[in-house]
Amino acid sequence: MTDYSHLLSPITIGSTTLRNRVVMGSMHTGLEDHFWDLPKLSAYFAERAKGGVGLIVTGAHAPNLAGAMWPFGSTKTDRMNGILRGALWPFGSSMTNGLQSFRHRTITEAVHNHDGRILLQLLHSGRYGYTPKNVSASAIKSPINPFTPHALSTRAVDWTVTDFAKAARLAQKAGYDGVEIMGAEGYLINQFLAARTNQRTDKWGGSPQQRMRFPVEIIRRIREYVGKDFIVQYRISLLDLVENGQNWEETVELAKRLEEAGVDVFNTAIGWHEARVPTIITQVPRGAWVDNTARLRPELGVPIIASNRINTPELANQIIATGQADMVSMARPLLADPEFVNKAATGRADQINICIACNQGCLDHAFAKQRSTCLVNPRAGYETELILGPTRTKKRIAVVGAGPAGLSAAVSAAERGLHVTLFEKSNELGGQFRLAMQVPGKEDFKDTLKYYARRLEVLGVTVRLNTEATGADLAEFDDVIISTGVAPHVPPIEGFDHPKAVSYPDVLNGSVIPGRKVAVIGAGGIGVDVSIFLTHSEETLEEWKAHWGVGDPRIDRGGLTEPKARTPEREVWLLQRKTTPIGNGPGKTSGWAHRAHLKQSGVHLVNGVQYDRIDDAGLHITVDGESRVLDVDHVVICAGQRSVRDLYETLDTAGRRGLHLIGGANVAAELDAKHAIRQGTEVAAAL
Ligand code: NAP
Ligand code: SF4
Numbered sequence: 001m002t003d004y005s006h007l008l009s010p011i012t013i014g015s016t017t018l019r020n021r022v023v024m025g026s027m028h029t030g031l032e033d034h035f036w037d038l039p040k041l042s043a044y045f046a047e048r049a050k051g052g053v054g055l056i057v058t059g060a061h062a063p064n065l066a067g068a069m070w071p072f073g074s075t076k077t078d079r080m081n082g083i084l085r086g087a088l089w090p091f092g093s094s095m096t097n098g099l100q101s102f103r104h105r106t107i108t109e110a111v112h113n114h115d116g117r118i119l120l121q122l123l124h125s126g127r128y129g130y131t132p133k134n135v136s137a138s139a140i141k142s143p144i145n146p147f148t149p150h151a152l153s154t155r156a157v158d159w160t161v162t163d164f165a166k167a168a169r170l171a172q173k174a175g176y177d178g179v180e181i182m183g184a185e186g187y188l189i190n191q192f193l194a195a196r197t198n199q200r201t202d203k204w205g206g207s208p209q210q211r212m213r214f215p216v217e218i219i220r221r222i223r224e225y226v227g228k229d230f231i232v233q234y235r236i237s238l239l240d241l242v243e244n245g246q247n248w249e250e251t252v253e254l255a256k257r258l259e260e261a262g263v264d265v266f267n268t269a270i271g272w273h274e275a276r277v278p279t280i281i282t283q284v285p286r287g288a289w290v291d292n293t294a295r296l297r298p299e300l301g302v303p304i305i306a307s308n309r310i311n312t313p314e315l316a317n318q319i320i321a322t323g324q325a326d327m328v329s330m331a332r333p334l335l336a337d338p339e340f341v342n343k344a345a346t347g348r349a350d351q352i353n354i355c356i357a358c359n360q361g362c363l364d365h366a367f368a369k370q371r372s373t374c375l376v377n378p379r380a381g382y383e384t385e386l387i388l389g390p391t392r393t394k395k396r397i398a399v400v401g402a403g404p405a406g407l408s409a410a411v412s413a414a415e416r417g418l419h420v421t422l423f424e425k426s427n428e429l430g431g432q433f434r435l436a437m438q439v440p441g442k443e444d445f446k447d448t449l450k451y452y453a454r455r456l457e458v459l460g461v462t463v464r465l466n467t468e469a470t471g472a473d474l475a476e477f478d479d480v481i482i483s484t485g486v487a488p489h490v491p492p493i494e495g496f497d498h499p500k501a502v503s504y505p506d507v508l509n510g511s512v513i514p515g516r517k518v519a520v521i522g523a524g525g526i527g528v529d530v531s532i533f534l535t536h537s538e539e540t541l542e543e544w545k546a547h548w549g550v551g552d553p554r555i556d557r558g559g560l561t562e563p564k565a566r567t568p569e570r571e572v573w574l575l576q577r578k579t580t581p582i583g584n585g586p587g588k589t590s591g592w593a594h595r596a597h598l599k600q601s602g603v604h605l606v607n608g609v610q611y612d613r614i615d616d617a618g619l620h621i622t623v624d625g626e627s628r629v630l631d632v633d634h635v636v637i638c639a640g641q642r643s644v645r646d647l648y649e650t651l652d653t654a655g656r657r658g659l660h661l662i663g664g665a666n667v668a669a670e671l672d673a674k675h676a677i678r679q680g681t682e683v684a685a686a687l
Contacts, residue, residue, distance in 0.1 A: 004313050004344045006320040014264035015229045018054040022341050025331030026121040028059035029381050030371040032093035035103050042110040043383040049116030052341030057180045060123035062086035062094040063167035086124035101170040108175030120171040121180040126188030136191045137198035144274045154202045165221040178231025186272025189215045196244035208250045216257050223262035235267040238292040241275035245558030252299050267305040268293050277548045278593040282357040283441025284309045285541045294324035305329045311355045313344035335374040350454050354447035360674050364587035378678040391416045398477040400469045403431020404673045405663025406483030407452040408680025414459035421462040423469035431485045435508040439529040440536040479658035482648040486641035486664035495614030504530050504638045515633025516570050519619045522638035523576040528583050528594050535568035535601035568601040579608040641668040
């Protein structure tokens with residue numbers, strides 16, 4: 001049994017003792033935005049508190065309101081100047097009145113019932129507010145929001161400070177153990193701190209010290225309003241990763257002044273949302289940013305929390321054991337597995353469902369204003385709706401196909417107490433996931449397969465590898481779940497059977513090693529992944545940072561430096577027939593990074609392509625009416641998939657009862673692991 005004693009040891013923050021050093025960081029779920037969803041939000045937090053986490057931070061709540069859709073004014077201050085708008089979007093979550101505070105008691109009580117502690121996060125969106133009436137330090141538009149902000153007047157800045165303090169007091173009345181002030185990721189407080197966004201000439205702008213006045217005053221006033229026995233946590237930006245951000249000297253000075261003003265504990269963050277360096281997605285190496293936390297720690301007299309790309313108890317424990325931080329924040333890993341802490345504490349760390357940092361169920365949903373959930377745990381955010389309750393029926397269940405859909409169905413059904421047999425034609429579990437994990441930057445996907453393999457073992461599921469199930473094999477089962485997955489679609493291109501033409505599974509599983517020049521047909525998620533696979537070479541953490549232009553904040557302002565050019569392994573052409581920009585498919589929070597990676601690797605992106613033929617000369621194409629030949633060694637076909645459902649059709653035709661079809665076998669187009677795993681869980685819940 002691995003020892004996680006550093007991570008699991010108690011710690012005192014201000015006057016509050018936490019049972020361990022695991023923080024569930026803030027994640028906006030979308031359930032915060034409507035009071036009628038608060039019972040669902042309470043259940044979501046309660047499950048994590050029950051799972052043993054020491055401290056929870058809620059999603060973002062504005063200290064004053066969004067205005068564009070708010071016809072009659074709102075708070076007193078809003079009516080006075082009409083522009084104090086802090087919410088992320090009109091009617092976004094806020095903490096501005098007694099009724100809201102009263103309603104939040106359901107959350108705090110749910111967490112306290114399981115001996116957890118919880119902070120309300122206060123976040124003023126500033127120029128990231130999705131409303132034409134958003135505000136900032138200066139009227140400078142963000143590159144990621146179409147709306148130019150209004151500059152707050154000198155008096156309005158002061159009112160905003162008071163609004164933070166009032167919101168903190170409302171949080172206290174709601175029973176929260178404290179507040180986290182979001183001072184990072186490019187939101188309003190950052191906008192005051194950086195010369196990039198603060199060009200004011202009043203007392204809130206000018207020198208770095210004057211720019212620091214805003215957060216320092218917020219903390220000082222919060223303390224006045226809430227007294228000393230209430231946790232005040234401040235999320236500080238260690239690296240802004242934008243031009244004209246703060247430098248290290250300023251960050252240290254800010255932290256010291258905030259501590260003096262009343263901060264009990266610092267949480268940390270990396271990068272503004274508009275930064276063009278990925279900070280948390282799968283391709284960011286684990287623990288990539290901890291060196292910055294470790295550098296700030298000796299400057300402080302209060303605890304500091306490490307965050308970003310920490311997703312295993314081993315790494316979290318090591319960070320504390322080596323003195324790099326006092327606590328570790330893991331937001332997404334606690335979505336992926338609410339039992340993370342209890343499993344680590346009871347020798348079951350090998351059964352933790354690890355967050356693979358894909359963002360597909362959580363942040364991509366949050367930014368699309370959908371309810372956040374989790375690709376590997378579809379119950380996240382749906383605790384009261386997707387219930388895997390125990391069942392007394394003695395049904396025997398067969399699951400055919402061990403890709404993400406089948407694995408999820410088998411494990412979920414077994415968790416309910418059903419007797420499950422899993423059939424898999426090949427000699428290993430994983431299906432398309434096994435291919436995805438070969439892609440550089442998607443190595444974490446291996447952990448999902450490890451998790452499923454271990455859960456199958458623990459739950460006593462009979463696994464029959466190398467077995468192509470037949471109707472006769474399945475006759476004895478009460479229910480049969482068909483999850484036979486997909487096969488690559490072979491497009492009708494002349495010469496598709498030429499030796500130069502290869503399928504993406506053969507490339508990713510290593511059966512074919514492509515030559516130095518490669519064309520990729522199809523620029524969906526898989527075409528992009530394959531292009532990265534073909535061009536990428538191994539890199540250390542230092543090389544990764546150099547390729548993305550991450551510098552040393554003591555030398556480079558904002559932690560940004562000139563990116564170092566990559567040396568791609570191959571010359572690759574990524575092609576599609578559509579005329580839309582290439583690589584727009586993958587999620588909002590990661591797609592831009594994939595596109596940037598392709599650019600860094602010199603991949604030629606060509607859209608509006610007509611495929612003419614493949615022959616010894618290479619791939620013949622026509623673009624804009626002009627024919628040309630790509631003189632390539634191989635052509636990798638990534639032109640989508642078709643469902644494999646022969647078995648389903650045979651059984652269905654034979655009138656087999658209790659038959660279910662899920663995953664890619666059900667619908668191949670647009671299918672991804674998020675839908676597959678969700679379908680697997682849902683079918684098991686309904687058995
Ligand atoms: P996809 O996203 O549907 O892309 C298939 C590509 O093939 C399209 O770009 C299409 O572009 C092209 N195509 C289709 N029919 C063709 C034909 N007859 N001839 C030539 N080209 C053709 O499918 P995928 O890339 O296989 O991905 C499968 C699923 O996995 C998707 O749902 C995807 O979102 C998911 N996935 C996600 C990620 C991620 O990082 N989030 C990564 C991998 C996969 P044109 O028609 O314009 O040529
Ligand atoms: Fe992690 Fe992906 Fe789940 Fe988000 S959706 S919590 S990134 S595994």
